[in-house]
Amino acid sequence: MARVLIIGAGGVGNVVAHKCAQVPAVFEHITLASRTPAKCAAIRADIKKRTKRTLDIATVDADNVPQMVKLIKRVKPALVINVALPYQDLPIMDACLATGVDYLDTANYEPPNKAKFEYKWQWAYRARFKKAGIMALLGCGFDPGMTNIFCAWAQKMHFDAINTIDIIDANAGSHGHAFATNFNPEINIREITQRGKYFENGRWIETAPLSVHETFEFPEGIGPKEIYLLYHEELESLAKNIKGVKRLRFWMTFSENYLTHLRVLQNVGMTRIDPVAFEGREIVPLKFLKALLPDPASLAKNYTGKTCIGCLIEGVKDGRPKKYFVYNICDHAACYREVTAQAISYTTGVPAMIGALQMLTGAWQRPGVWNTEELDPAPFMRDVAQHGLPWTEVLL
Ligand code: NDP
Numbered sequence: 001m002a003r004v005l006i007i008g009a010g011g012v013g014n015v016v017a018h019k020c021a022q023v024p025a026v027f028e029h030i031t032l033a034s035r036t037p038a039k040c041a042a043i044r045a046d047i048k049k050r051t052k053r054t055l056d057i058a059t060v061d062a063d064n065v066p067q068m069v070k071l072i073k074r075v076k077p078a079l080v081i082n083v084a085l086p087y088q089d090l091p092i093m094d095a096c097l098a099t100g101v102d103y104l105d106t107a108n109y110e111p112p113n114k115a116k117f118e119y120k121w122q123w124a125y126r127a128r129f130k131k132a133g134i135m136a137l138l139g140c141g142f143d144p145g146m147t148n149i150f151c152a153w154a155q156k157m158h159f160d161a162i163n164t165i166d167i168i169d170a171n172a173g174s175h176g177h178a179f180a181t182n183f184n185p186e187i188n189i190r191e192i193t194q195r196g197k198y199f200e201n202g203r204w205i206e207t208a209p210l211s212v213h214e215t216f217e218f219p220e221g222i223g224p225k226e227i228y229l230l231y232h233e234e235l236e237s238l239a240k241n242i243k244g245v246k247r248l249r250f251w252m253t254f255s256e257n258y259l260t261h262l263r264v265l266q267n268v269g270m271t272r273i274d275p276v277a278f279e280g281r282e283i284v285p286l287k288f289l290k291a292l293l294p295d296p297a298s299l300a301k302n303y304t305g306k307t308c309i310g311c312l313i314e315g316v317k318d319g320r321p322k323k324y325f326v327y328n329i330c331d332h333a334a335c336y337r338e339v340t341a342q343a344i345s346y347t348t349g350v351p352a353m354i355g356a357l358q359m360l361t362g363a364w365q366r367p368g369v370w371n372t373e374e375l376d377p378a379p380f381m382r383d384v385a386q387h388g389l390p391w392t393e394v395l396l
Contacts, residue, residue, distance in 0.1 A: 001028035002360040005077035008084035009034035011297035014043050015349025018339035021053045031075045033058035062088040068095035086110050106141030108233045115190035126369040136369040140355035141348035144234035148373035150311040150326045162315040163246045170253040172222045173305030173332045179261040182344035185290040197231035199239045199248040218308050227251035237371035300342040303332035307343045323396040328389050354384045
């Protein structure tokens with residue numbers, strides 16, 4: 001039985017709070033803190049209605065380390081689950097170090113003024129976390145997170161050698177808006193407008209943004225969809241941790257409508273992250289665009305259709321070539337019925353809760369800073385299937 005502190009009350013924070021509340025045997029006491037108290041209060045009311053449990057809520061600016069330290073000292077959690085934005089990763093890790101508390105997040109750090117996410121900033125905490133005897137688990141959402149664990153599972157259970165991994169993420173759902181992003185618009189647009197990049201034979205190869213695409217046949221009635229090669233953060237850790245892998249790529253589906261809107265927004269400068277002078281003050285166009293777009297959590301109510309995220313892996317087992325696909329299908333409307341969320345928030349929040357559960361129950365307890373594929377995938381794969389994200393394996 002443990003106390004947890006969740007930072008961030010957006011789409012993902014809502015799911016993490018609901019899913020932790022569903023497992024009182026492990027998450028005995030939950031505090032949800034964010035910048036806007038009203039968002040925490042709304043989540044608390046929904047959880048009370050669904051589970052009869054009462055969360056504590058708090059207001060915090062997680063960029064402010066002393067504020068975070070004060071909150072941690074007051075709440076006394078065994079673990080801080082960071083589902084605010086990637087910008088908060090380092091201050092929250094600093095606060096965990098100062099208070100001797102474990103840490104978990106779902107997205108790696110990137111500096112606000114440069115759209116370049118990398119693990120180097122967080123990996124630099126490894127020795128300090130180890131020395132303090134505390135653990136940080138990085139990137140424990142779906143992608144990164146469950147996709148890394150799919151790879152570790154494949155390595156453990158299915159292959160003697162892995163040659164190639166293609167991580168494929170499809171949202172075959174519809175939210176009814178002309179243009180919206182499924183998680184924080186600022187983080188999402190920064191990610192997909194970057195140059196593409198993949199790993200091959202020990203080298204990183206760059207491609208023009210969204211220039212490489214092909215058609216992929218998705219299972220369970222989703223059918224053929226165009227997938228686009230992107231650089232995604234799990235590629236960096238998998239290239240280090242999946243020994244002998246020759247090629248690693250990440251793909252995501254986008255509709256023609258989405259890409260057309262994005263192209264127009266880019267062409268007119270609305271996705272810029274540098275400040276622009278406007279009527280006597282400075283504004284960052286992408287932050288302004290975020291204010292105009294629907295809040296991702298608000299998409300949940302009318303979302304229909306499914307997501308399919310999986311890993312297509314080729315390699316060798318017992319001297320024979322093997323091709324294997326492991327995936328999850330998640331239904332937007334079912335997520336809404338269960339926790340008032342859409343499937344993108346749900347597929348991120350459930351692995352975060354399951355990772356937290358492994359840390360709190362001791363199945364994953366190792367001082368230092370770790371990516372999810374560095375831990376035993378077996379308990380995670382068992383528990384995640386029982387808590388809303390069943391997975392399917394097929395040999396091709
Ligand atoms: P939202 O924008 O919906 O929510 C972010 C929350 O963080 C908001 O409640 C916001 O508060 C809060 N927040 C922002 N800055 C601060 C701060 N300085 N101090 C305290 N709270 C703050 O984002 P999502 O829920 O969609 O995404 C959350 C995280 O999950 C992101 O890091 C995203 O990259 C990650 N993610 C990971 C995925 C994966 O599979 N690994 C997939 C999808 C998302 P306020 O509203 O008051 O500003």
